[in-house]
Amino acid sequence: MSQILEFKNLLVAVDGSDYSRKAYEQSMEFLEQKKDQFDQLIISHITNRNKKYLPEKMQAETIYDQYKLECDEKFAHNKYKLVFEEKNPNQPSCREQIISLCGQLQISFLFLGFYGRKGVKEQRGLTQTVSQACYHSKVPLVIVKNVFQRKETHSQGFNFLVCIDGSNKSYKALNYVINLAQNPNDKITICYAPTPDKQKFTRTIDAKLQEDLEQAKHINWKFVELSPSYNSTEQIIEHINSCGSEDQFHFVIIGNNGYRAQLEDKCFFGRAAEEITIHSNSNIIIIT
Numbered sequence: 233m234s235q236i237l238e239f240k241n242l243l244v245a246v247d248g249s250d251y252s253r254k255a256y257e258q259s260m261e262f263l264e265q266k267k268d269q270f271d272q273l274i275i276s277h278i279t280n281r282n283k284k285y286l287p288e289k290m291q292a293e294t295i296y297d298q299y300k301l302e303c304d305e306k307f308a309h310n311k312y313k314l315v316f317e318e319k320n321p322n323q324p325s326c327r328e329q330i331i332s333l334c335g336q337l338q339i340s341f342l343f344l345g346f347y348g349r350k351g352v353k354e355q356r357g358l359t360q361t362v363s364q365a366c367y368h369s370k371v372p373l374v375i376v377k378n379v380f381q382r383k384e385t386h387s388q389g390f391n392f393l394v395c396i397d398g399s400n401k402s403y404k405a406l407n408y409v410i411n412l413a414q415n416p417n418d419k420i421t422i423c424y425a426p427t428p429d430k431q432k433f434t435r436t437i438d439a440k441l442q443e444d445l446e447q448a449k450h451i452n453w454k455f456v457e458l459s460p461s462y463n464s465t466e467q468i469i470e471h472i473n474s475c476g477s478e479d480q481f482h483f484v485i486i487g488n489n490g491y492r493a494q495l496e497d498k499c500f501f502g503r504a505a506e507e508i509t510i511h512s513n514s515n516i517i518i519i520t
Contacts (some may be wrong), residue, residue: 237411239266240338243274245330245361246299248290251345255376256299259343262374265382265415273307274313274337275299290349292316326365334371341517342369345367346377353378356510366509366518367501368489372408373518375509380482382415387478389417394485395468395508396424396441398433402488403444405519408450410486412517420453421481423471425464465504472512484508485517 244259246252256275263270279292288294296316303312314323315333323329334342348359358366382389394409396402406422413420424437434457441455458467472481486509489502509516 235407238410239269239340239411241272241274242270242341242343243276243330243334243339244343245258245345246275246277246295247349248286248295249345249347249349250351251347253345253378254379255343255345255374257379258374258376259341261379261381262341266412267310269305270340271338272310273312274339275303275312275316276317276330276333277317278329280318280326287350291390292312305432313376319463325360325364327361328368331365334369339371341372341374343374343376346375349403358506358510362509366506369518369520372520373516375516375518377513377515380515382417385482387417387419389415390482391419391421391480392483392485393421393423393472393481393514395487395504396422396437397490398437399487399490400517401519403440405485405487405517406441406444408517408519409483410445410451412483413451413485416450416452418452420451422453422455423458423468424455425458425467426460427462427464428460431460437501464505468504469508472514481512481514483517484512486520488518488520 242259242262244256246256259273263273277292277295296314300314317329319326320329323332342365344362344365346362348361362375380390382437390413392409392413394406396406409420422436422441426434438455445453458471461467472484475481486505488505489500490504505518
């Protein structure tokens, strides 16, 4: 059975780059839909005074002034906070400092741009900041590639895809998306991509979904089983990226690891989660 989640604060990590700006703008959509459930929007930047070579738009003072002006116009003073700190010499890097802030500030979601100051990389992969967060964050991540707004979609709602593999973490991811997809125009696709030897679990998963979602009759959802393949991750990515503009998945929600981590009682950022994060054309929400 799905549970109602209590959200606290959103944290957006900004560095003056175009993609951190996208992360900020995407967080606005979360706030618009859930404005009564989030306490504060927190915008954070860790300064490193050794980087005086950065262009003016990436200097801490410029970034601070920009967001202070915008937030003053949009929010009451108790609904947002700017947390700008100098790099702590006891922290290995600014990245670890951002992750540490999440624990201190009761963060429900950490928003990050998929790329950083250097912009789009020729060879796609995770930036150091995103990789650090994926491997070490204790709070859910929203990794932003594009800015989506419900009012600009074909259905006036978001299309969510959540990956299910039978693990506790994947059902936790499902619970998160149920709490996020509260707009009547939102749609959820629950995707199972079995390997040939795991196809027998389809009925078990489907039955559990029917039972768990019995009380969520207001949620528009469907269960999709992909063709069995020993490269199930590739199947998922192809399914995500093959949709037309009207059926595009705006957010893909995944656990940071799956069934193997559960069986081995380990916590790590799984290979499937990493591949989906890198290669899908949707924004990614990673549940830790």
